[in-house]
Amino acid sequence: MDESIDETLKQGADTVELVTQTAIELGMTYGPKLLLALFVLVIGFWVIGILLRGVDRALDSAKVDATLTRFLHSIISVVLKLLLIVVFASMIGVETASLIAMLGAAGLAIGLALQGSLANFAGGVLILLFKPFKAGDIIESQGYLGRVREIQIFNTILLTLDNQRVIIPNSLLSNGCVTNLFCEETRRVDVTFGISYEDDITKVKKLLHDLISSDERVLKDPAFEIYVSAHADSSINILTRCWVKSEDYWPMHFGLIEKVKFAFDENDITIPFPQRDVHLHQAN
Known part of the structure; x- marks a missing residue:
């Protein structure tokens, strides 16, 4: 043991x-x-x-x-x-x-x-690095127009002008066309007005000149322009071009249309609507 x-x-x-x-x-x-x-x-x-x-x-x-x-x-x-x-x-x-x-x-x-997500990631990096647009800008792309609310790594969030949220993959924005509407300090307001063939073109151009030159939002340089742009089917078209600050674009655009309507009414200038003359020929 x-x-x-x-x-x-x-x-x-x-x-x-x-x-x-x-x-x-x-x-x-x-x-x-x-x-x-x-x-x-x-x-x-x-x-x-x-x-x-x-x-x-x-x-x-x-x-x-x-x-x-x-x-x-x-x-x-x-x-x-x-x-x-x-x-x-x-x-x-x-x-x-x-x-x-x-x-x-x-x-x-x-x-x-994750190749789709990686493409969106690469697009997000390019957007954040080169900054073709930034948060707060109003852009148009992929059929949507709105203000950029946020740029994320994979997506960009837009708020449309009627306050709908749109989420766009960054790969589409980095590889597609993007219009940045108000990234520059100034923009040109182009508005066309139609008058009848019987109206006095010289009188109309002077009236438009007085309306535009009296508006304080219109910049002096570059100077505004007024042209006869087309002999249309039912009207003579007068094109006006004036430069304003970007924040004044929409107020100037819609305000000018309203002012011109009142001025045309006061001066008996016709704003024609599409019409067609029909001639009847009686057979012998």
Whole structure:
């Protein structure tokens, strides 16, 4: 009985000694690598923090949109940290070739599955970076006219003039035609008025000249213009062109139409409507 216990204790002591020896060997072999890898990991995170702060300052100096700045900050942070973790794993002896291949395959699969979203993301980056329009601008695109409420990474939100919300994918805006109606300080107001063939063109042009020149919203430079633009089916068309500040465009446009109607009525100038003369010939 005593001999059995002694044998068991001896086997246990041998096992502890073997484990201890193995641990010491592993520590001697991998300890320096692990310590060095941990040191590189800590320094790497510190360097990444410095780089991200530098990127933020550069984007802020370039006046990049805050939404794009935050998104680029996150993307750069994730990419750099993944690279650092791969380096760390390689330093401690982990086989990284298969890991990189797996990450590449996963990235390719995700890219193919989200190619539409990635196109919208790329469009959003281009819009926020080059700023063809900004929040608050009135634009026309994809058959919609409205004020830009918000530019997101994947979509742009418009509020139409009758206050409907329209969400347009950024890929369509970045690759399609966009009209920014009031991005410039001034705009030209073009309005055409029809008069009858019996009316005095010189009198009408003088009347229009007096109406436009008396309006304080009309800019002196460039000077406004009045032309006979067409001999239409039922009217002589008079085209007026005047320059105003962008915020005065619609008030001037609609106000001029109203003023001209009152002035034409007071001066017995006819605003014709489409008509057709029918001649009947009696057969012999």
